[in-house]
Amino acid sequence: GAGVSQSPSNKVTEKGKDVELRCDPISGHTALYWYRQSLGQGLEFLIYFQGNSAPDKSGLPSDRFSAERTGGSVSTLTIQRTQQEDSAVYLCASSPDRNTEAFFGQGTRLTVV
Amino acid sequence: SQKIEQNSEALNIQEGKTATLTCNYTNYSPAYLQWYRQDPGRGPVFLLLIRENEKEKRKERLKVTFDTTLKQSLFHITASQPADSATYLCALERSQGNLIFGKGTKLSVKP
Numbered sequence: 001g002a003g004v005s006q007s008p009s010n011k012v013t014e015k016g017k018d019v020e021l022r023c024d025p026i027s028g029h030t031a032l033y034w035y036r037q038s039l040g041q042g043l044e045f046l047i048y049f050q051g052n053s054a055p056d057k058s059g060l061p062s063d064r065f066s067a068e069r070t071g072g073s074v075s076t077l078t079i080q081r082t083q084q085e086d087s088a089v090y091l092c093a094s095s096p097d098r099n100t101e102a103f104f105g106q107g108t109r110l111t112v113v
Numbered sequence: 114s115q116k117i118e119q120n121s122e123a124l125n126i127q128e129g130k131t132a133t134l135t136c137n138y139t140n141y142s143p144a145y146l147q148w149y150r151q152d153p154g155r156g157p158v159f160l161l162l163i164r165e166n167e168k169e170k171r172k173e174r175l176k177v178t179f180d181t182t183l184k185q186s187l188f189h190i191t192a193s194q195p196a197d198s199a200t201y202l203c204a205l206e207r208s209q210g211n212l213i214f215g216k217g218t219k220l221s222v223k224p
Contacts, residue, residue, distance in 0.1 A: 042216030104156030
């Protein structure tokens with residue numbers, strides 16, 4: 001596609017349910033990033049992929065959060081047993097390699113009720 | 114620990130003036146620094162990248178400086194316009210490769 005695509009754009013879920021967020025990066029981009037942004041706040045780094053491997057998972061808030069990337073392309077971020085504090089916009093970005101600009105998707109707005 | 118700080122949460126200026134935003138970092142030796150613009154409800158959009166061996170970089174009305182001694186980058190918008198109103202973010206790549214962002218400065222340009 002022409003840009004980074006994230007789905008769904010909005011997700012409302014009940015507390016305790018699992019959710020899966022998807023990111024389709026720009027074709028050929030080896031680096032992929034996940035961030036979380038709460039209302040009025042900055043971008044909180046979650047995880048970074050280079051190809052299919054994740055050199056840095058240090059930003060994942062708890063063991064309820066996990067992410068994978070397959071085929072060097074699509075990535076999914078899974079949140080298990082969602083809590084209200086997980087409510088935020090989850091942003092995905094990709095870049096051709098390290099040391100280059102990142103292209104962001106429009107984000108998934110997650111609301112846990 | 115490694116930190117990025119954008120000291121001003123908000124900056125209000127008059128149209129036509131130059132806006133100057135500051136980004137400071139500690140415990141880093143980044144090879145480059147990036148600036149992004151974010152509008153409400155949208156993902157950040159890349160503006161400029163400056164490398165450690167570049168003192169200054171320009172793009173139209175935008176200018177970025179990078180002082181590795183002071184560990185600081187300045188972002189300037191000259192002849193500012195109300196359409197420049199947005200949140201501006203600086204970003205650095207950590208040694209592991211992940212890109213981390215400052216909290217941003219919300220710029221408001223009044224007509």
